[in-house]
Amino acid sequence: MKPLLMAGVATLAFSALAVAGPTPAGGTVSGKVTYEGTPAKMKPIDMSKEPSCAKMYSTPVLAETVVTGSGNSLENVVVYVSAGAPDDPAPSTAAVFNQKGCRYIPHVLAFQVNQELKIVNEDQTSHNIHPLPKLNREWNKSQPPGTPPISEKYDKAEIFPVKCNVHPWMHGNFAVLKNSHYAVTGDGGSFTLPNLPPGKYTITAWHESYGEQTQDVTISGSETKTVNFVFKAKPY
Amino acid sequence: MSSTIATVNTQANALRPPQRASAQAALRYAAHERASTSGIWVGLFAITMSFAAFTSALFVREGTADWTHLALPSILYLNTLVLLASSITLECARRALYGNAITQDGETTNKAGTWVLVTLLLGLGFCAGQFRAWLELRAEGIYLATNPNSSFFYLLTFLHALHVLVGILVLVYLAGRLIASHRTLRRSLFQNTAIYWHFMAVLWVYLFLLCRTKL
Amino acid sequence: MGKLLAVVLVIIAIASAYPIVTHMFPLPVDISTHGHAIDEQLNDTMWEAGTSFVAAQLVLAFFVWSFTGRKEGAPLKNFPGGARVLIIAAFLLVGTEILALGVLGQKAWANVYFTPPQADAIQIQAQAEQFAFYFRYPGPDGKFGGLHPDKIDEGNQNYFGLDPENDVAARDDIVSGELVIPVNRQVHLLMHAKDVGHSFYVRELRIQQDFVPGLDLSLHFTATKIGKYEIVCTQLCGLGHYNMKAYLNVMSEPDYENWLKQQAGQ
């Protein structure tokens, strides 16, 4: 679970970076994403075909399509302002997508339109990065160990899966978003969207296998509104 | 292919009597006549091979699950007749040119030219007919990729039409030369075009039967 | 210069034969019931082909040696018996080789392909995909769930496109990235390709068979030695081809049963 924690922290860190703009102090939307019902049991990943990765784990790693935490909390949910907020310019910092132990860290990476996406390979094996967007231009590149990071940009807002053509179990997601008001839930499933100027917003929560939910919220002044999302878990 | 040679001696002009050339030149001339005839047969062999390959592809594909049935547009029957007719008219042209006349004067060449003209019009008619057939299928919502049968139908008919068009181009050239009858014309050019054209008719009959029975 | 060529030819002949004669490149151990036939066949062929190779090079060398740089007007000779002898020789030599190898060789081929799998053979489904093998066991119910390509979700470890939601038979199917089989039991491998052409090659098993998309082939073999062996893909299948492999894990019967139980438990 440690890498997962890292993933969560990392994502939060990035989102924090992203929102730490010059925007005037405003309201905040925060809340928790949970599920009800029994989620599918994540199967262990068999990495035997890639010894250099397999030997990095004492206990088998589980698939990350559904990651749950204490109190039915749901991780890897992208929560973002889908309407009401103006488009923000891309921050100068790059969103980093790491390949380590034949897994994507973070599993879900959220970043902004035209923000630099930096893809790093820390493994001793050659990886292949094949994002499968529908609106944006599709590309498919391999990254042998020792090659410089791949730097890319996406110019259309879209959430889409990314896979490694060499290691079938490696699946992640890119969330390319219009504005800087977003978060990806980590351990505990909670999120915060600070610095929202007064106004009416639509908040969307996206999960890769449970789909999307939206809620409207109106911010007046520097209050903190709580918005919770509850997803319906499927056993299979 | 003989157009190679034919264009070479366009500078030879006017109705002057054919010169008695050196024996050597005569030999060489005959050799090239023979060569272009072997050429056309070899070419036809290659074309046959290609369509044989398509046919075998069809037989392989036939067995598969998504193989259906394709109702051929009835205009194809008409097209068949048109193409066969064109074959006959070209034969008439050949008779007119070489049939009985020992030396051709402007009249026979004109006559032949007209027959060739008719032939190529019929040829164009055939192509138009094929095009019509495709339009009819489209109208029924049957496209190239709709099912394997339609794929094969469009493929075979299109490639055949392409070959016919090549023939038509040569016919245009022939007709021009014959009607403007002050130009020389190599016998082999005409003969080989005729062979090619007849072959196209035969090939079409084969393809048509194939489509009828298999698609 | 001719003499030099002769010498070089001899050296080449010897140097080429040396690694073979001294077994510098031994075949991996054979762990199959049918493999010995193939190995014998390979061995016989090696002798016949190897001999003809060395012989030809030596003859060439000898002739080059003796017929270069002859003094002016040295008499020309024709090969005794002329072409006829050589043709007859060729027909006899190669003809017998063909019969010997060709006919005998069919036995080895037949062992693999003309014998039906035994009734009690363990049925395992192998799926090849870019760029991994996955293996499916029917599970306690002994039934394979149906395949639904649209249900394939690799991120969620659903490599085969099973539909446990509606398909009961699929729920207990065991999917593994490693081919685990009991020793000395015949295995009947049902081969399925998910995307493009692949091939199933286990050197030690002396088995190689293509996965052909849309054409589900099957293969049967019996492993006779406990151990872990490499399964590699030998049909170019894309950028990860070089890295497309899995392991064949041959276990004792009880170990195999335990493994199955443990997998079913997950």
Added chain:
Amino acid sequence: MTDGSVQQAHVHAPPQGFIRKYIFSLDHKIIGKQYYGLALIAVFTGMVLSWLMRIHMVWPTAKIPLLEHLSSAGAPGGIITPEYYLSLMTMHGTLMVFFVLTNAPFAAFGNYFLPIQIGAEDMAFPRFNMMSFWTTFLAWAVLMLAFFIPDGPPIAGWTSYAPLSAVGKDAGPGMEWGMSLWGLSIAIFCIASLLGALNFIATTLDLRAKGMTLMRMPLCTWAWFITSCIALLAFAVLLPACILLILDRHFGTSFYIPAGLVVSDRLQPHSGGSPLLWQHLFWFFGHPEVYIAILPSMGIVSHVLMNSLRKPLLSAKVVIYSMMSIGFLSYMVWGHHMFLSGMNPMSALAFSFPTLTITIPATVLTLIWLGSLYGSNLQINSASLFALGFISMFVAGGVSGFFLAQPSIDIYLHATYFVVGHFHMVMGVASLFGVFAGTYFWFPKMTGRMMNETLGKLHFWITFVGAYCIFMPFHYLGLIGNVRRYQSFVDDYMQPYLPVHKFMTIAALITGAAQFIFLYNLIYSRFKGKVAPINPWNATSLEWSIPSPPPWNNFGDKHPVVYHDPYQYGVKGSQGDFVMQDSPEQVVPASGD
């Protein structure tokens, strides 16, 4: 006036102006040289590609500085990516098989010498001849274009098996436009080769000089003739295969793509196609293609060898019939490439026997060559060295065919380095040796200058020994089950054998470098070589009866008449131990024979 102005027939005046003379020339000699030039460019490109592959394979993390700039996508930081390795491999194979092994021995030399050797003043259809070269050039340009598109070259190998080659971009990098360019290029190449073959056949059948009976044609003319018959069939089948491939890729048909394929997480919108269909069509072309590559070299080698033996070949007829039967059999064996591809196992046997049978004519040829050496007066020069080298290589590559012809052994050796070694030796190196022999032999005739013998011999020694050092180990590695088309050997199994791979790579680098000696020799001799007489080798066939280089219409106004079989060596002739084909004198066997 159907036969008006007869004597003008085909007597075209010497072409004027650079363009008509050297670029869009109708002269078979210029066209032959153009083919040779194209093959030369292709072979050096292909060679460099193989260098990159070998280097990457044994030093996977090696940074190749220049490459980084040539292809930033394929080799980020100069490190070759797995897909780029496959691109290099695909392009290497395609260039070598189509643009070198088909062009050099067949199209290049055939165009230049077939008409001369049969006493014709040009090909039957000069315009077709020109078209076929420029179409080939177009095919080459289209193929090379793949290097310069963002997508990069295809990664499906020169065999481009469907559905990998048919499903498009989902199959991986280079499989979108790169693959399409490949298919287009090969389709164009087919058309070019068909035109060429047609021309060769018609010319051979109908333009032979007086007295030049079929049996009096030199062996290389025979080889070119037989080859063009094979090519006619082979390419007439590959063309439809490519058309179907393009349709599947761009027009949504399903000839090769079955239903329910999920590639890169995408369910492919196809149904019912058969991947085996491509394999059948491809190998129906693919195996004869091997003989398209090797037969002309057999002919050239026989031609050159007879000259340096100074005595007639044991039996030219036997050579001709052997080549014919090889050509004929080559159409019954394509299935041996598909033993393990899911054909009915019975058919494996059906394909195995004709395959083994081919070794009979091949052995006959070899024995005839060897037997002719006996009692000869062998002259050693660059040409004959390469001819002898050819025999050695042909045997070396041939015997390994024995293994692969047997389905049972193929189970183990299929798709290993054994196969790679086999076809590189017999189809690649052997036929290239034929090309080298032909080059050293005919260069004086083609350029009017002799090639430098010292450089030639140096070139031979490095190439001959080098080739063995590269390709023999391939067979050994095959025996231990080293799988082909791997960009690196990630598994422990191969680790002990990496030194062997290093050895092969170094051998490849050296041998490749030696080819630049050849290139230098070509260019140097072209301008600085000593002037060649009409018949420097005291050879007998017609090409040596006319000036070097020949005038634009070969024989000028004199019309050759042929009196003898092509190889009247070792006789009492007026000019020495030989009698030219076109000399009316009696052939008196030399004494002591």
